[in-house]
Amino acid sequence: RLRFFYHDFPGGKNPTTVLLAQANITQDFFSPSPYSSLYAMDDPLTIGPERTSTTIGNAQGLYIALSRDPNKFTAVLYADFAFTTGRFNGSSFSLFSRYPPTDFVPSPDTICEMAIVGGRGAFKMAKGFALLRATSSNAMTGDASLEVNVTLYHY
Numbered sequence: 001r002l003r004f005f006y007h008d009f010p011g012g013k014n015p016t017t018v019l020l021a022q023a024n025i026t027q028d029f030f031s032p033s034p035y036s037s038l039y040a041m042d043d044p045l046t047i048g049p050e051r052t053s054t055t056i057g058n059a060q061g062l063y064i065a066l067s068r069d070p071n072k073f074t075a076v077l078y079a080d081f082a083f084t085t086g087r088f089n090g091s092s093f094s095l096f097s098r099y100p101p102t103d104f105v106p107s108p109d110t111i112c113e114m115a116i117v118g119g120r121g122a123f124k125m126a127k128g129f130a131l132l133r134a135t136s137s138n139a140m141t142g143d144a145s146l147e148v149n150v151t152l153y154h155y
Helices: none
Strands: 002-008 017-021 038-046 055-065 072-083 092-103 111-120 127-137 144-153
Touching: 002 055, 038 072, 055 092, 092 127, 111 144
Parallel strands: none
Antiparallel strands: 002 038, 002 144, 017 038, 038 055, 055 072, 072 092, 092 111, 111 127, 127 144
C-alpha cells in the first residue's frame, strides 16, 4: 500500500501537462478540456498535499479527454508512476484506466478508482488499483492536486 500526492498543472509559466493535439471537430476550443484533446504529462509526486512538499517521483504519460459535456471531465489515462527517492527509487507502476466522469471542480468526497496494469523494479508484474481524491482543483485553469492511495500486488 502506498499513499502520495499527484499534481497536474496545465496552466501557468511552468505547466506539467500540455496539449499535444485537438480534433478539428471539437466545437468549444475554450472549454477546460475539449472533447478528443490529447495531452502529455510529467506531473510531480509528493509526500504531502502541497505542491512544495518533498518530491518523491513523477507520473509521465498521456491522456485523452473523452466527454462531449464541457462541464464534465472524462479521460482515458496511461501513466507510469516512477519513484526517484527512498525505498522504491528506480521502481514504477503503470496505470491504464478510464478516469470516470467528474465535475471540473470535484468534491473531496469523490473517489475515482483506476486500474494498475504493470510495473518494474520493486513492482515487477504489478496489478492492483489506485484510489484518487482531489485535495484541490481550479476549474478555470484545470490545475488539480490529488491524493493517491494505491494497493499493489507484485512479485
